Amino acid sequence: MALPPVMIYGDDVSHIVTEEGVAYLYKANSLDERRAAIAAVAGATPTGLRHDPEVTERLRRDGVVAFPEDLGVDVRRADRTLLAAKSIGDLEAWSGGLYDSPARFRNF
Structure with a gap:
């Protein structure tokens, strides 16, 4: 895999x-x-x-x-600006090293 x-x-x-x-x-x-x-x-x-x-x-x-x-x-107004994380990099940083994104997600 x-x-x-x-x-x-x-x-x-x-x-x-x-x-x-x-x-x-x-x-x-x-x-x-x-x-x-x-x-x-x-x-x-x-x-x-x-x-x-x-x-x-x-x-x-x-x-x-x-x-x-x-x-x-309001789903009619929902977009990425409502998300706390603005990038995969944010998720990685906030995880304190616990999350290492797959290479295909690393576009930050």
Whole structure:
């Protein structure tokens, strides 16, 4: 493999952030709820397409998932200026050496 795979024990994942929203997995009360939260923010993927809109709405009310509008982000105005990191270099610097980006991302 060009890059080694990263494996993380599932119970250690507290948040998943996608362009669709945020799943606060640490707030889930069960494995099924964790799965539903992941599906809610998985977008147009096989997992995301299986989400149940009623369950997603309940998770949203309970604060287990949040979408851009819940976070005060107007998606019509969203662009890179809203990001804290302006470059891959920022991410590398802020990680204190823990993140070393792949060469193809180094355009900073």
